[in-house]
Amino acid sequence: MELKTVAFIFILLYTVHGKPTDSTQDSYDYLQNDNYEDENEQPAEYEEEEKDDVNEENNKPLVITTLGQEFTANLSATIVLPCTIVGKNFVRIWRKKRVTDQNSEKKGPILFQSGMTVAPSPNMKLLEDGSLEISNIHPQDEGVYECAAMDTANNSPKIYHKVTVTVQPTIDFLMTKNNRTSFKSGDTLELTCKAHGHPKPVISWHKGSKRFEVEGETLTINNIKHHDAGTYKCLADNKIGEPAFSHINIKVDFKPVITVERISVSSENNSETELQCLVHSEPKAAVVWIKDNGNIVSSPRVQIVSKDHEYNLVLKDLRDSDFGVYTCSATNYLGNTKKHIKLVKTPAIVRITKSRTEANEVVLTWEVQSKSNLSDHEFVYRKKGEQKWKRIYPEVAPMGDEHYSVKYTFEKNLDPGDYETKMRSANAYGWSEYSDVVDFQKVHNKHGHHKDQKKGHKHGKERQITTPTPSTEPAEHQESEIKSGSVKDSSKSVTESSASSVTPTALMTSIALITFLQSLRI
Numbered sequence: 332m333e334l335k336t337v338a339f340i341f342i343l344l345y346t347v348h349g350k351p352t353d354s355t356q357d358s359y360d361y362l363q364n365d366n367y368e369d370e371n372e373q374p375a376e377y378e379e380e381e382k383d384d385v386n387e388e389n390n391k392p393l394v395i396t397t398l399g400q401e402f403t404a405n406l407s408a409t410i411v412l413p414c415t416i417v418g419k420n421f422v423r424i425w426r427k428k429r430v431t432d433q434n435s436e437k438k439g440p441i442l443f444q445s446g447m448t449v450a451p452s453p454n455m456k457l458l459e460d461g462s463l464e465i466s467n468i469h470p471q472d473e474g475v476y477e478c479a480a481m482d483t484a485n486n487s488p489k490i491y492h493k494v495t496v497t498v499q500p501t502i503d504f505l506m507t508k509n510n511r512t513s514f515k516s517g518d519t520l521e522l523t524c525k526a527h528g529h530p531k532p533v534i535s536w537h538k539g540s541k542r543f544e545v546e547g548e549t550l551t552i553n554n555i556k557h558h559d560a561g562t563y564k565c566l567a568d569n570k571i572g573e574p575a576f577s578h579i580n581i582k583v584d585f586k587p588v589i590t591v592e593r594i595s596v597s598s599e600n601n602s603e604t605e606l607q608c609l610v611h612s613e614p615k616a617a618v619v620w621i622k623d624n625g626n627i628v629s630s631p632r633v634q635i636v637s638k639d640h641e642y643n644l645v646l647k648d649l650r651d652s653d654f655g656v657y658t659c660s661a662t663n664y665l666g667n668t669k670k671h672i673k674l675v676k677t678p679a680i681v682r683i684t685k686s687r688t689e690a691n692e693v694v695l696t697w698e699v700q701s702k703s704n705l706s707d708h709e710f711v712y713r714k715k716g717e718q719k720w721k722r723i724y725p726e727v728a729p730m731g732d733e734h735y736s737v738k739y740t741f742e743k744n745l746d747p748g749d750y751e752t753k754m755r756s757a758n759a760y761g762w763s764e765y766s767d768v769v770d771f772q773k774v775h776n777k778h779g780h781h782k783d784q785k786k787g788h789k790h791g792k793e794r795q796i797t798t799p800t801p802s803t804e805p806a807e808h809q810e811s812e813i814k815s816g817s818v819k820d821s822s823k824s825v826t827e828s829s830a831s832s833v834t835p836t837a838l839m840t841s842i843a844l845i846t847f848l849q850s851l852r853i
Contacts, residue, residue, distance in 0.1 A: 409468065454466045524548055524550075530569045582613060
């Protein structure tokens with residue numbers, strides 16, 4: 332009996348849940364209704380809606396379908412600003428505003444209104460489609476152009492076209508203050524360059540291959556020197572076409588500057604020699620050679636040869652009286668400059684150079700000139716602050732053409748510090764005077780034990796960083812197990828969650844069935 336009762340309840344519940352929905356029943360009832368309306372029939376209300384659509388068409392809002400644009404035009408070009416308006420019974424208005432007034436309430440002057448010319452520029456005209464044409468464009472045509480429409484319903488859409496006019500740069504003038512181009516050493520040079528173009532050009536300054544850091548219309552150089560003389564160029568560039576430039580030549584008057592190749596020249600009797608003197612000055616200097624307080628005059632045995640900036644003294648068939656001190660003297664209205672050259676029979680020091688080897692060894696090299704064969708050479712050196720000189724006799728190697736090379740390398744046993752040295756040489760006529768004192772430096776050796784220690788420490792640090800963590804299995808296996816464990820845990824969580832959500836429903840159903848069965852027994 333109880334089994335039959337349970338089966339009955341199951342069938343009853345299944346039948347109730349399987350009942351059609353109301354929406355399905357409504358559709359069925361609709362099909363059984365013989366009074367439904369034909370879809371092709373038009374009710375009276377539709378005619379009213381059609382009339383409303385016609386009125387709505389007539390009352391459509393006024394629309395400008397053209398979007399505002401930005402135009403960039405070169406000087407003298409022609410551009411067309413479009414403005415397409417959709418609507419009826421409207422008035423079209425073209426205005427010109429300044430760029431800065433685009434978002435302000437300032438309307439600007441009216442150019443055209445509904446085909447009528449109001450106050451346009453001579454190079455503007457209204458086309459049949461309502462577009463605005465600007466021909467032979469100039470910088471004053473730059474700005475924001477407004478196309479607006481108005482109708483009887485007070486609709487007033489508007490768009491804006493921005494017009495930018497580009498003009499290649501040109502130089503108006505380049506000049507100095509007071510228009511003078513000749514200066515004296517110590518004066519202030521001020522150059523001014525004016526240029527125009529659109530956009531406004533950037534002005535840069537150049538002298539030869541040098542570009543000055545300053546930019547702008549003015550270049551100022553205080554306390555100018557003779558090397559500041561030359562051609563200055565002003566360059567204007569606004570990225571439109573080629574840059575424009577102009578140049579100006581600046582002259583700087585200065586006291587003579589003398590350069591001598593050697594302050595000592597070695598020769599001997601019956602020989603010929605040449606003393607060289609290079610003079611730069613502005614204006615040109617008067618140059619003379621002096622010996623024993625008297626100017627030297629050209630003769631068959633003595634000649635002064637000048638070319639460009641060179642003023643050389645050639646002495647032939649030398650005698651004992653020709654040896655001594657010669658002076659090259661140059662004078663202009665700004666002053667006098669002198670340089671002295673010794674003509675001697677003993678060796679003459681030409682130059683001293685310093686260098687270092689890859690092992691940080693100091694190398695000193697002397698170049699010596701001697702008409703007579705070089706017989707001996709020595710140099711002395713000491714650490715700065717010490718009193719005693721250390722003497723060394725280095726080897727000498729002939730270079731040819733009366734020149735010799737003397738070279739010495741200080742090995743690693745030289746203590747680090749600051750040193751000074753001087754040298755002299757000897758030939759058949761005796762020892763030369765000592766050269767001027769020359770400084771040199773021995774620095775700490777950067778190679779060796781400390782560097783190796785540092786590298787070793789760095790290497791050890793890297794090993795410490797890259798040492799793997801001890802494990803009984805490879806890392807990839809560990810990672811795989813961790814990921815697998817995560818998936819299992821996740822699946823377990825999902826199962827538990829599903830079980831927790833199903834259990835209350837099953838419990839409630841069981842309680843309801845038990846209660847019902849008990850009621851039947853009663």
